[in-house]
Amino acid sequence: MVFDYYHRLGKKQKSIYRKSDSIESIVLNHPENFSLSISTLKKALDAEDRNKTEKVSHALVNEILCDLNIVTLKTKVLSARPSNNWGELHGQYEPVEGDTKTRITVWMRTVRHKKVVAFRSFVRTILHELCHHLDYEMLELDDSFHTEGFFKRESSLFKQLIPDLKR
Secondary structure (H helix, E strand, O other): OOOHHHHHOOHHHHHHHHHHHHOOOOOOOOHHHHHHHHHHHHHHHHOOOHHHHHHHHHHHHHHHHHHOOOOOOEEEEEEEOOEEOOEEOOEEEEOOOOOOOOEEEEEEEOOOOOOEOOHHHHHHHHHHHHHHHHHHHOOOOOOOOOOHHHHHHHHHHHHHHOOOOOO
């Protein structure tokens, strides 16, 4: 199955889309090594400490990238999600080719009530943006499309990092 926007893509983009869709997992070399970072991130988010949440999120992302032998990047955590008539933004991947300024930005509070987002949602947002980076740096895709394969890769990382969390 392909998402509706697939039909609007050009020939090259359709090829990239199909390749992305065919890759369903990212396997961490040492998933057992992330439990301390995951628990520290949960505590920081529960404490509503933006600075600590950013520091731990940045460390976790780069620990994952080091585990996969992929170039690291900057991770920013901002407060309330931006919104407009298009909805609200949970995270953003900002690639800069050949530069150390590539970064992931995620927001830790909802737009309407300014409440801290649920831990599971926050981790999934980080992993979603990280998957865009992995599409370029690990899978060497020329573009990073939201395909079923993309979302399965995100889920595969989540299940390795938080295997005992009820879904």
